[in-house]
Amino acid sequence: MSNYRCPNCKNSNYVEIEKIFDKRLLFLCSKCKICIFVEGNKFNRNLDEVYLDFLEQYDNGNFTKINELKNLLEQEKIIRPFYEIQKILEKNNLVKNVLLKKILFTEKDYLADFRIIDEIQNQKGSDVEDLPVNQKIIDYLKEVNINCLYKFQEESIIKILRGKDVIIIAPTASGKTEAFTIPIIERIRSELEEINNKNSANRILALFIYPTKALERDQLIKIEKIAKLLDISVKIFDGDIKTNERDQFYKNPPNILITNFDTIHYHLINNTKFARLLNTIKYMVIDEVHTYTGIFGSNIHFIMKRLERLLKTRRIQIIASSATLPNAEQFCNELFTRRLEIIKENGRKGRINFAILYPTLRTHRSLLLDLTKRMIKHGHKTIVFNNSHQSAELFAFHAKRNGIDIRVHRSGILPKVRKTIEELFKTDKLMVVSATPTLELGIDIGDIDSVISNIVPINRLIQRFGRAARKGQEGYAFLALGNDPISQYYKSHPEDYYLDQEIPYTDASNPFVKEIQILAMSMDKPISIFESKSLNDTIQILLSKKLIQLSENNFIPTARGMEVIKKFNLRGIGTSVYIYFNNRKIGERNLPQALDELYPNAIYFLGGTRFQVETSYISEYNDLELIKYAKLISIPKNYPYYTKPIVEEFPEILEIYEQKKIYEMEVKYCSLKIIKKITGYSNIEIGKEESKGKKIFFDEPIIYQYVTNGIIFKVPKPSNILLKYENNQNIEMSGYHASEHVLIEGSSMITGGASQDLGGISLGSSGIIVIHDSAIGGNGASKTLFERFEKAIDRAFKILSECSCTNEDGCPRCTYSYRCGNNNEFLHKKTAIEVLYRIMENEKIELTDIGLFEKAFI
Template sequence: MIFRCSKCDICSIIPASDSIDEAYLEFLDRIESGGGVKAKDLRWLMEQEKIIRSKKDIDRILSDNKVSDPLIDQVLRSDQDYIVDFRILQEPQPDYGDPVGRLPVDEAIVSVIASKGIDRLYKFQQEAVKAVLKGADLVITAPTASGKTEAFCIPVIQKIKERSENGVRAIFVYPTKSLSRDQAPKIKEFADPLGIKVAIVDGDIDEEERKRILDFPPEIIVTNFDVIHYHMLHRTRFAGLLRTARFLVVDEAHVYTGVFGANVFHIISRLERLAGKLQIIAASATLPNAAEFCERLFGRKMQLLAGRGRRGDLNLSIIFPSLRSSRSLAIDLVKKSTKNEHRTLAFSNSHLGSELLAFYAARQGVSIKVHRAGLTAASRNEVEQLFKSGKLAAISSTPTLELGVDIGDVDTVVSDIVPINRLVQRIGRAARRGQQGYAFLVLGNDPISQYYKAHPDDYLSDHEFVYTDPDNPIVKEYQVLAMACDRPIAMAESKDIWQAVQSLVARGLLILSGSRFIPDFKKAGQVLNNYSIRGIGSNVHIKLGNRLVGERSVPQAIEELHKDAIYFLSGKRYRVKELFFDQKSGRQAYANLEQIPSDYPYYTKALTDEWPSVTEIHERKKVLGIETAYCSLRILKRVLGYSNMEIGHDITQGKKTMFDSTIEYEFDTKGFVFRAPQPSDAVASADDGDYVATSGFHASEHVIIEGSAMITGGASHDVGGISLGSSGLIFVYDSSAGGNGASRILYDRLEKVFGRALSILSECPCSSESGCPRCTYSYRCGNNNEYLHRISAIEVMKRVAAGQDCQIGDMHGDRAIV
């Protein structure tokens, strides 16, 4: 905050505070003690405090990079933001292979390649062709639009041609229907000249096309895992076609993380039970643990092949919004970009973020629409087509558009903060056709951004690790039941799934008949018909009047769709008139929406608490001096009320409304627990030592989870955290029922996470006792960012770093703070 005295013309910069009165009092103290500068020297002070860059710095950056671009010049000369870094990303020229005529493939395939003006494949494409032809199970990693499709398509089609067998030979799997339909024509380009038929199978094909596929099976099916799961489960004619498959191609493999990935692991096992062993070829974005992840996902050893493609130069700017919110900066970047006639794609990391950005950008005259999960497929397709045709200037998207759907040329990408490899995936959208591209990474008012502002080089080396947990016991039970519906389970094949089989027998879902386990089809159908392989548990149906307008998965739904919650949908705001949710009833949960005035000034944030109980300890280890245990947990989550948050104000605390009765949800998951050292010095000097200790542990829990995102990638967004009062016990758990693998990523890297947490706390310039959004506050805090104490948390983390010995001991606390 900048304060200026109108009488004496003295200015001072005060760290942001939720209390304007506290900030003003600090300003007065500075004035009385001789601090502050004359208004004419304010820019100099802002430069010294790293609130903005000096004009000299900006001139040097532009000169060093030989930039004379009007958009870059406007953005870098901002007097509200600090330019953390600017560089031109010049993709190294890819290595090329031999002339295409030397490829060991049919002449018709060579002709297709040549017709595209290509006389040599990239070297990674050539190596992929040879590896697949030799029968390797392969993972291909490369950036967006670098030629991965050709790398797996050419050799699979060649092997189908060589064998000349009837029936379905290859299954090409994509994570979304829109991506399947986008990629199928590219596959057909290579297949058609060889007389190899390609067909899309999803829920949108008509009856005539379905009958044609069943009567005259194509050699290549393009589909998704939802369709495969459904047809095997219901033993349809289409499932019978899959028996002849020999190749499974999985594009965008990095999408299959967490619970979705656990389901995919079992679906592939069921598919191989039907068809026999498949040769698996996977394609993925560039990842640091691609081989390890794919080996876990597919349950076998995978050969890794990394490649790169061509694109135009990208102007990358990393920007910290010093005197405005990150959303205001992102909207301004979208506005400036579209005014310069640049086709713009803005990525937000959350559903609400994408809706708010579009809501405010549209108010400022930007032609923009939202593209996110939870909207109907027709709505998303309409947005894609409008943008591709040039009728829409910008899209505000969640990660849905990180995938390779062709939406036409993109000049500019504006992105919330994500790990560098996710950013590369996003900005791969820009300059895909060789034109000059622009990428703006918008830092925020949060611990991670504060750290990267001070350590920008660390941003470029911190990579995302993807994860899944095929051993999720809840997923395994559902999938073993589905497996029995596919075909009864012989006693001889039940060894690795025995625990799940026994549980299903006890529930009356499986019956031992001779030496086989067969399902009770009526009961199994009731359990499996509403099961989603993309998550666990129920969804809440969202209704407007009598019309179903969307759905939201639990537990997120009970936080976003409680009574009187303000819910964003397609750029408009609604109030939740009613929520029906009863976990024990088995009835479909739903939320009814009602419209609100366009000028309604608030949105809402749920107030929650959570109670953990350890059901089993799997592993213990020492991290520095801290005993840590990886375990199975049961979490009771309750929504207690909500805070009204004023739109347009980047505050993290709001007026609270408490419910008469809570909304409750209980689930089993995995996570880890440790006991942090007591902040003895801070406690000894405090009037209320219990409050200081409790608040220090809560702040430590926040910064450990928020800061870990830098080291683990997005894993922190799939975990929750609980600190138990003044006990020092801190729990970190997978937010998905049964577990998703995210907490394990943190557990394995905990020493580095502890170190980063201490840096965030120590380096923050704020002077508030509780800290601020750049160190201790969390936008996900269920306690309205109360019970936080920065000095106490610094002492806790310093004691951890010094190796103070701490045993977990008795796992009880007097209160749970999330």
């Protein structure tokens, strides 16, 4: 309740003010029952100025009675009409579902879509008696009540037994592990029987690779149950095993080794005993293969080559698996440089009530908190999926403030803490977890009833809500749309959400990955002059940098080269920035991303706790071996702010790879040098998400430069809009800046969620826009956008045109970007609309003057 006076009944303390998603405010008097919509943040007015507008609207007779408000909200698509929601419930026999009715009839959100995701039975295959495997395996399957296989399991077993490379695509908890474990164990048994030698039996024949240590330990139990039937040994080896376990491993190596690519890379470059034990491998399972995207996938591509280089067998049979991979053939061919046969199953367990909700009269966070509270109140165990570690931490922070017992599950937390959280959740001692995509993977965390997710592509969401209702109970899944352009689009076009799939991508041609991996190859085993012929360009670069040297007709690493490779992180090209608290290392972040989080005085989230960066040493990028670190200090629990950096970026074209015309606009895909500067930061008030106080600028900016890939193009001049303004240069620049924002944010689902891996630069009034990969050397995201750029332009135009906001700069639903380095300043919605319209009208634009010295907006 506010202190403002109602102009109708003349009473104070009865006027309520509610924010609407399009930046308008709704003034309501609970005493005399009148209400008025008022423009909120137009021209950055304060609330007193908005109140004057409320009074003026009243004087002009522009008010509505509260009993008519509901109709008005329905007409403006702020809430869904009651009868439409009722019809949906009746159609799906859900009229008696009290929980769902409370959620759908809140009158705080717009129901964009609702549907039942029905259980789909997997296609049945043959009786287990018909399997060409050892009778002990058949007897075991019968003991656990598996008398008939699914069709995809049968097909997988037969093809793997025949030596085929395959990719198994089937839903979570559908039996993929059995589909690849049974045939591999059968082949190992046959091979060991042929050898008939006890010493030879103690060798590693199969590698089972998982993306996380938690998943390794979870899957070990399943695999061991089958393997021990035939006396096949299975062990885990990774960075978490203890010294005595390591000693036992070396004495008695297993037939099946469960590990991860990080461990393999470490031991190959150090030429350890473990690395030497890998040279007998014949079979390799890569589970959750869709996770090996971007830079990480580029590294995995080369690790596979390095591993095969050292093998006595010379060729590994590859078995990959995933719950979702729409471009399986293309992706696996890029990752493994070979064709894998696709085996697919579309079934799923349990019935899911699925709703897409768009918060209109409350914030996105309020929607998430409300859904979480309702699920817990009805006894439904819930995962709230976030798309970044910061958003997972922020949600848990607010949930705790609202009395919710919650934990954060994400990468980077200590293994002991992670296991405790998983056990609490599995045993129903914890009812809700705030998670990053770590819990999309197949870790056994017990029965889940509901999933609440931030926006992700539909195939990622299906994997997320595959967590719910696995035991056949009724489940719930909610997609909570947010304050962003793509959410605004899906509110109006929910049918497109189901068509916009994530297409995993990787870039095996990344020159920086290739450089570091060839250096690693020289550490695995010296590269002969003969072998180096196919690698000549990279070898010459490494020689010029004095990272390798020629010795007795072999290329070997120098001391400097060895130092560089030992500090390298597989999951990113950039040097790691080490994070310290109380003189103890508590984490690390890769550059260039660390620039945005670990500058002096930045507020940094870790494990649900906020810290402040006391000192930061992130010097200008000169070479890979520079040490970089940040020291944190604690802050009071009630500290009201977090921080956002002020960023500048400057591009330089190094090489043009490809160019084409989109409509009549010239677009180039090229190699770029990006100079990134952090010049200061803003304080953001938690809860209100608004900047407070003046921007703080550093005496000297933090500078980092790196080479990556991206697209560059010049957009048409918005002549019609510019005629309306005398001093129009800022209007023009702001229009180009807004166009850059919406082309990145609005194309997210067209590119399979790639916007999180992209950065953008708008070069002043030149009309030149650069959209680049955020990773050093490139990650494939901008190439994906380049290939689908015409559709991205169409989508961006629709988002701007259909957004109902009347603010000159637009709003979070159309022009704003949470990644904006200029704090969403210098934006102009109507100018951006004209720019995109002119492109679609085939206005001819050639990229001539690249205008690199213009002021850049990002």
